Amino acid sequence: MAIREKVFGTIVNCFKRHGAQTIDTPVFELKETLTEKYGEEYKLIYNLEDQGGELLSLRYDLTVPFARYLVMNKITNFKCYHIGKVYRRDHPSIRRGRYREFYQCDFDIAGKYDPMIPDAECMKIVHEILTELQLGDFLIKVNDRRILEGIFEVCGVPGNKFQKVCSCVDKLDKISWEDVKNEMVGENGLAPEAADQIGAYVRLNGGISLIEQLLQDPRLSQNKLALEGLEDIKMLFRYLRLFGVTDNVFIDLSLARGLDYYTGVIYEAVLLPNQGEMQFQQQNDHAEELLNVGSVAGGGRYDELVGMFDAKDRKVPCVGLSIGIERIFAVMEQKAEISEEKIRTTDTQILVAAAQKNFLEERMKLISDLWSAGIKAEMLYKKDPKLLSQLHYCEETGIPLVAIVGEQELNDGVVKLRIVSTREEINVPRGNLIEEIKKRSS
Amino acid sequence: MAIREKVFGTIVNCFKRHGAQTIDTPVFELKETLTEKYGEEYKLIYNLEDQGGELLSLRYDLTVPFARYLVMNKITNFKCYHIGKVYRRDHPSIRRGRYREFYQCDFDIAGKYDPMIPDAECMKIVHEILTELQLGDFLIKVNDRRILEGIFEVCGVPGNKFQKVCSCVDKLDKISWEDVKNEMVGENGLAPEAADQIGAYVRLNGGISLIEQLLQDPRLSQNKLALEGLEDIKMLFRYLRLFGVTDNVFIDLSLARGLDYYTGVIYEAVLLPNQGEMQFQQQNDHAEELLNVGSVAGGGRYDELVGMFDAKDRKVPCVGLSIGIERIFAVMEQKAEISEEKIRTTDTQILVAAAQKNFLEERMKLISDLWSAGIKAEMLYKKDPKLLSQLHYCEETGIPLVAIVGEQELNDGVVKLRIVSTREEINVPRGNLIEEIKKRSS
Numbered sequence: 001m002a003i004r005e006k007v008f009g010t011i012v013n014c015f016k017r018h019g020a021q022t023i024d025t026p027v028f029e030l031k032e033t034l035t036e037k038y039g040e041e042y043k044l045i046y047n048l049e050d051q052g053g054e055l056l057s058l059r060y061d062l063t064v065p066f067a068r069y070l071v072m073n074k075i076t077n078f079k080c081y082h083i084g085k086v087y088r089r090d091h092p093s094i095r096r097g098r099y100r101e102f103y104q105c106d107f108d109i110a111g112k113y114d115p116m117i118p119d120a121e122c123m124k125i126v127h128e129i130l131t132e133l134q135l136g137d138f139l140i141k142v143n144d145r146r147i148l149e150g151i152f153e154v155c156g157v158p159g160n161k162f163q164k165v166c167s168c169v170d171k172l173d174k175i176s177w178e179d180v181k182n183e184m185v186g187e188n189g190l191a192p193e194a195a196d197q198i199g200a201y202v203r204l205n206g207g208i209s210l211i212e213q214l215l216q217d218p219r220l221s222q223n224k225l226a227l228e229g230l231e232d233i234k235m236l237f238r239y240l241r242l243f244g245v246t247d248n249v250f251i252d253l254s255l256a257r258g259l260d261y262y263t264g265v266i267y268e269a270v271l272l273p274n275q276g277e278m279q280f281q282q283q284n285d286h287a288e289e290l291l292n293v294g295s296v297a298g299g300g301r302y303d304e305l306v307g308m309f310d311a312k313d314r315k316v317p318c319v320g321l322s323i324g325i326e327r328i329f330a331v332m333e334q335k336a337e338i339s340e341e342k343i344r345t346t347d348t349q350i351l352v353a354a355a356q357k358n359f360l361e362e363r364m365k366l367i368s369d370l371w372s373a374g375i376k377a378e379m380l381y382k383k384d385p386k387l388l389s390q391l392h393y394c395e396e397t398g399i400p401l402v403a404i405v406g407e408q409e410l411n412d413g414v415v416k417l418r419i420v421s422t423r424e425e426i427n428v429p430r431g432n433l434i435e436e437i438k439k440r441s442s
Numbered sequence: 443m444a445i446r447e448k449v450f451g452t453i454v455n456c457f458k459r460h461g462a463q464t465i466d467t468p469v470f471e472l473k474e475t476l477t478e479k480y481g482e483e484y485k486l487i488y489n490l491e492d493q494g495g496e497l498l499s500l501r502y503d504l505t506v507p508f509a510r511y512l513v514m515n516k517i518t519n520f521k522c523y524h525i526g527k528v529y530r531r532d533h534p535s536i537r538r539g540r541y542r543e544f545y546q547c548d549f550d551i552a553g554k555y556d557p558m559i560p561d562a563e564c565m566k567i568v569h570e571i572l573t574e575l576q577l578g579d580f581l582i583k584v585n586d587r588r589i590l591e592g593i594f595e596v597c598g599v600p601g602n603k604f605q606k607v608c609s610c611v612d613k614l615d616k617i618s619w620e621d622v623k624n625e626m627v628g629e630n631g632l633a634p635e636a637a638d639q640i641g642a643y644v645r646l647n648g649g650i651s652l653i654e655q656l657l658q659d660p661r662l663s664q665n666k667l668a669l670e671g672l673e674d675i676k677m678l679f680r681y682l683r684l685f686g687v688t689d690n691v692f693i694d695l696s697l698a699r700g701l702d703y704y705t706g707v708i709y710e711a712v713l714l715p716n717q718g719e720m721q722f723q724q725q726n727d728h729a730e731e732l733l734n735v736g737s738v739a740g741g742g743r744y745d746e747l748v749g750m751f752d753a754k755d756r757k758v759p760c761v762g763l764s765i766g767i768e769r770i771f772a773v774m775e776q777k778a779e780i781s782e783e784k785i786r787t788t789d790t791q792i793l794v795a796a797a798q799k800n801f802l803e804e805r806m807k808l809i810s811d812l813w814s815a816g817i818k819a820e821m822l823y824k825k826d827p828k829l830l831s832q833l834h835y836c837e838e839t840g841i842p843l844v845a846i847v848g849e850q851e852l853n854d855g856v857v858k859l860r861i862v863s864t865r866e867e868i869n870v871p872r873g874n875l876i877e878e879i880k881k882r883s884s
Contacts, residue, residue, distance in 0.1 A: 001464050017813055019790040019820035022443050026543050027469060027527060047491040048500075051531060058490075079820075085469060089493060101468050113823035117802075121823075128813065242806035244814075348461040360559075364684035371459055371570065372686075378461035381555035381563075 002345045003332050007133065008083070008105075011323055014129050015081040015107050018121060023080050025065040027087075031055040033309075037064050039260060044088045058087035062104045063261075063305070063320070070110055071309040076316050077111035099326065108320035110306070116232055119265050119301060120239035122321045126269050126297045127245040129323060135296065135331055137272040140248055141205075143255040144233055144265050145300070147214075148202075150226020151253070154219040155197040157190065163260060164188045169202050170256035177203065205252040208237045229264070236265060257300060265319070266300030271331070296324045296331075344398040349441045351399050352379040353390040355406045355416075360384070362405045366415070370403075373434045377403075394420045401440060403433065444787045445774050449575065450525070450547075453765055456571050457523040457549050460563065464523050467507040473497040475751075479506050481702065486530045500529035504546045505703075505747070505762070512552055513751040518758050519553035541768065550762035552748070558674055561707050561743060562681035564763045568711050568739045569687040571765060577738065577773055579714040582690055583647075585697040586675055586707050587742070589656075590644075592668020593695070596661040597639040599632060605702060606630045611644050612698035619645065647694040650679045671706070678707060699742060707761070708742030713773070738766045738773075786840040791883045793841045794821040795832040797848045797858075802826070804847045808857070812845075815876045819845075836862045843882060845875065 015022075034045055034057050046058040059065050062082045070078065083105045092099050107125060109118040123140060130138045148169065149162055157165050168183045177199055184190040184198070201220075204210060211234050220226045233251065240246050257266045271294055299321030306316040336343055352367040354360075360383050370377040378399065380390055387404075394402055404416040404425075414427040417436060428436045457464075476487055476499050488500040501507050504524045512520065525547045534541050549567060551560040565582060572580045590611065591604055599607055610625045619641055626632040626640070643662075646652060653676050662668045675693065682688050699708045713736055741763030748758040778785055794809040796802075802825050812819040820841065822832055829846075836844055846858040846867075856869040859878060870878045 001466060004466075005464070016789050017816065017818045019788050019818065021787040022447070024443060024446075027529075028543075047493065049489040049491045051489065053531075087469075089495075101470075109823070111823070114825045117823040117825075120806075124810070124813075238803075239806060242803055243810045345463040346461050347458050361680075361684055364562075364681060368566070368685045371566075374459065376459045376461065381551070381553070381559040383556045383559075 002343050003336060004329055007325065007328055007332060010132050011105060011129055011325075012081070012083070014125060014132065017128075018107075018125055019079055020107060021078075021080045023066070023069060023082050024084065025059070025062070025069055025082070027058060027085065028056040029059050029065060029068065031057045033068055034060055034064060041088075044090050046087045046089055059084075060088060061086050062106045062322075063108075063302075066106065066108060067306045067318075068309050070306050070316055075110065076314075079109045081105070081107045103325045105323040105325040106320055107323075108318055110316050110318045112317055116235045116239055116265070119319045120236055120243060122299055122319055123236075123240060123249065123267055124243045124245055126267070126299070126321055126323075127243075127248065130269055130271075130297065133328065133332070135271055135328065138248060138269050138296070139250060139272060140245075140267055140269045141252040141255045142233065142236070142249055142265065142267045143251065143253055144229035145256075145262050146225040146229030146264060147220075147233070147253065148256060150220055150223040150229065151198060151201045153225065154223050155194045155201075157194060157198070161188060161190070165190065165198070166256045167258065169198070169254055170258060172202065172254040202254040205250060205254070207250055208234065208246075210251050211237070232265060257298060261302040261305045262300040263303045264301035266298075267321075268295050268298040270295050294324075294327055296327050298322055298324070342398065346378075346397060346399075347376050348378050348397065348399045349376045350378075350401040350403055350437055351390060351394050352377055352403050352405070353385075353387065355387045355404055357384040359405055362410065366403060366405060370434065370437070375434060375437055391418075391420070401437060403437075444785050445778060446771055449767065449770055449774060452574050453547060453571055453767075454523070454525070456567060456574065459570075460521070460549075460567055462521050462523045462549060464525070465508070465511060466526065467501070467504070467511055467524070469500060469527065469529075470498040471501050471507060471510065473499045475510055476502055476506060483530075486532050488529045488531055501526075502530060503528050504548045504764075505550075505744075508548065508550060509748045509760075510751050512748050512758055517552065518756075521551045523547070523549045544768045547765040547767040548762055549765075550760055552758050552760045554759055558677045558681055558707070561761050562678055562685060564741055564761055565678075565682060565691065565709055566685045566687055568709070568741070568763055568765075569685075569690065572711055572713075572739065575770065575774070577713055577770065578716055580690060580711050580738070581692060581714060582687075582709055582711045583694040583697045584675065584678070584691055584707065584709045585694055586671035587698075587704050588667040588671030588706060589662075589675070589695065590698060592662055592665040592671060593640060593643045595667065596665050597636045597643075599636060599640070603630055603632070607632065607640070608698045609700070611640070611696055612700060614644065614696040644696045647692060647696070649692055650676070650688075652693050653679070674707060699740060703744040703747045704742045705745045706743035709740060709763075710737050711739040712737050736766075736769055738769050740764055740766070784840065788820075788839060788841075789818050790820050790839065790841045791818045792820075792843040792845055792879055793832060793836050794819055794845050794847070795827070795829065797829045797846055799826045801847055804852065808845060808847060812876065812879070817876065817879055833860075833862070843879060845879075 028048060031047060038060055045060050048056040062084055066082055083103065085101050086104050087101055090098060090100060107122065109122065126140060148166060152162055152165055165184060165188060168180050168188065172180055181195045181199060184195040185192050211230055214220050215230050237246060240249055255266060255268055257268065301319040303315060303317040306318060307313045350370065352363045352370065354363055363379050367377050367379050380393060391402065400420055402418040402420060404418060409416055409427070412427070413430050415430055415433050416425055417428045418425045470490060473489060477484070480502055487502050490498040504526055508524055525545065527543050528546050529543055532540060532542060549564065551564065568582060590608060594604055594607055607626060607630060610622050610630065614622055623637045623641060626637040627634050653672055656662050657672050679688060682691055697708060697710055699710065743761040745757060745759040748760060749755045792812065794805045794812065796805055805821050809819050809821050822835060833844065842862050844860040844862060846860060851858055851869070854869070855872050857872055857875050858867055859870045860867045
């Protein structure tokens with residue numbers, strides 16, 4: 001929890017820096033709200049027992065509740081973040097960070113705006129968060145659903161197969177091109193030539209020059225959807241340059257992202273292995289796999305989802321991002337484990353202690369003064385604890401200071417302040433104690 | 443959410459000041475964990491549908507999950523807070539702050555310690571939180587389960603009827619003594635004389651002198667349980683005086699608290715009506731009812747609950763408190779409504795604006811610099827927004843400052859800083875802008 005609180009603090013701070021409000025939605029939704037939103041994955045939804053009343057399910061993600069919330073409250077312009085737990089009846093795997101109950105952490109901008117301005121801000125936010133969390137090097141892959149659809153069109157894929165072919169392409173970061181092709185041809189009935197043509201496109205990746213190259217492509221440049229997507233990505237890169245975040249961003253035409261509801265730009269951030277791991281991998285494996293350490297954030301534009309909940313199909317265009325918070329927790333916990341640095345679970349600044357018997361009441365008076373001054377202070381809940389146990393408690397829990405009261409100190413109007421790390425002890429006049437603690441804690 | 447975040451901030455800050463860690467437990471527990479913990483209220487537990495696997499229920503409070511957590515992790519010493527949502531299949535009433543999904547906010551100290559030291563700290567925490575939230579005047583009522591049991595014993599109530607009689611007594615703050623007596627005699631088969639004797643005791647309340655008086659009571663002073671309770675309350679008051687919180691604390695022998703698991707001191711904080719409401723009530727009603735505006739915090743000692751979850755019945759004595767957070771939200775929201783003060787839902791310090799066309803890129807460069815410096819900044823997502831819409835956005839959302847870029851400013855190397863409230867505008871050199879914003883935001 002100590003690590004988690006720190007990570008959440010950094011993320012929320014960033015969301016607020018970008019002017020976001022926050023919302024909270026219930027952990028259960030009407031069962032029908034979740035129906036037909038998650039394709040095959042509907043099997044993983046937890047339902048509540050029918051005990052009379054409405055049929056309810058536990059939320060599966062935060063995006064559907066967010067869209068439902070916008071429609072119910074007739075909101076057409078909104079910038080907000082939404083942090084909460086979601087539920088999936090999946091096989092848990094702690095190693096892979098897959099749980100049945102886990103946090104999602106979303107940021108969304110809803111509203112009709114000029115193209116790519118909010119989209120660029122979302123990517124800027126991903127960049128800021130990953131940088132501030134100091135997770136190591138990362139890359140942000142970007143693509144556009146319209147480019148993918150344009151590719152499928154010019155390669156002769158019938159419209160009703162777009163979604164399936166899209167899912168195949170999305171696997172290119174996990175399985176080889178040959179396997180993806182086999183799935184396209186075998187399972188989805190694509191002509192082998194069509195699959196090869198798609199393969200030639202989706203294995204392209206690179207910087208903004210790739211867009212220029214594709215804009216010259218005789219077939220893609222004639223496709224309306226692809227052209228829109230390419231022009232928008234070009235604009236996005238211009239904005240990202242102004243935001244100072246192009247270094248880590250590159251275009252990957254194989255990025256498809258699983259969810260059905262994306263309609264425009266999509267992105268995904270992956271951590272790069274550190275130097276040691278990298279050398280190991282380069283000696284043992286394909287260099288491409290370096291990019292697959294794990295996605296820690298993703299998102300994109302979804303202009304149609306909100307309309308699905310609206311009886312009058314009024315559209316509210318949205319773009320958003322989701323931080324893969326459980327994976328980030330796992331990485332941070334591993335780092336903490338490797339560094340063997342002891343993580344404090346409290347913020348206590350000082351322990352109020354006594355070296356002699358019968359000083360409970362003096363300890364209580366002193367700690368009460370410290371609390372009133374906003375100092376984080378503890379005392380042992382014993383009438384007459386041994387000084388050694390009190391010092392031991394500080395070392396165990398990382399409390400840096402001890403205030404020791406005793407007969408002599410009381411007579412002299414001082415408190416003995418001990419610095420745990422150096423074992424240094426100084427007498428501080430009672431009236432200066434609070435100031436002294438604040439000085440030493442800052 | 444803006445109000446809620448503020449309230450949670452104050453509460454968590456107080457818990458941390460007292461050296462607490464935090465824990466998180468899942469929203470569902472094994473169904474069997476919750477069985478036979480809530481008496482008749484088990485009907486209000488939400489169960490999950492049996493979709494294969496374990497039978498699960500949504501948690502009903504945070505105390506049972508906390509006790510289960512201690513046992514599972516073999517923890518015998520712990521000071522922590524626990525904030526989360528709990529679920530009850532009850533009839534919701536927004537007016538009365540009764541929901542099916544609501545927050546609980548608990549603080550607990552587990553471990554074998556010297557008597558009344560952690561208990562006093564819990565009451566100190568209640569006092570600090572209610573004071574800091576500025577909810578108005580409040581009282582903390584205190585009693586001890588052992589005193590109640592002693593009273594029942596000396597009045598001749600058989601041991602197996604303690605719990606029922608306890609529930610009757612607990613209603614004295616809602617219904618008259620006559621009705622309580624009728625319930626004791628009619629429904630629970632108590633002798634009318636026994637009921638009258640109980641009535642004479644439990645309608646007593648007052649300061650520490652009441653304890654002195656009861657210690658002289660010829661019957662109670664002979665009862666072992668009552669004597670323990672009385673001596674402990676006496677000690678508690680001594681500690682509370684050292685903590686500076688006796689003014690608002692008084693002993694109320696009718697305080698019983700509903701839950702079965704309390705074993706020692708119990709307390710409950712109620713808000714007092716403000717002066718206007720008070721005069722109205724005094725003219726119209728019994729003065730006693732003044733104390734019943736609403737309980738906003740409560741708690742007590744429960745030394746047996748953790749043992750119930752332990753196969754070897756190892757006891758971990760606990761004392762804790764629960765903040766009635768939903769009621770506090772309701773009070774704060776009402777106050778905000780009455781004061782008609784507009785509550786900001788974001789913390790944005792400055793809007794980056796332009797007065798002319800074609801300044802999107804300059805706005806983006808500037809806002810990026812501000813974000814890097816940790817300034818909370820927004821811009822409108824339009825290429826060429828009108829200055830008026832930009833200023834209007836600030837007034838609507840309470841953003842206090844506007845940074846305006848334009849041809850002239852760019853040439854002069856300045857940014858025009860506008861103070862929204864006064865409409866004052868000053869030119870600030872680009873290099874001093876961040877410092878100037880920080881100065882004006884502090």
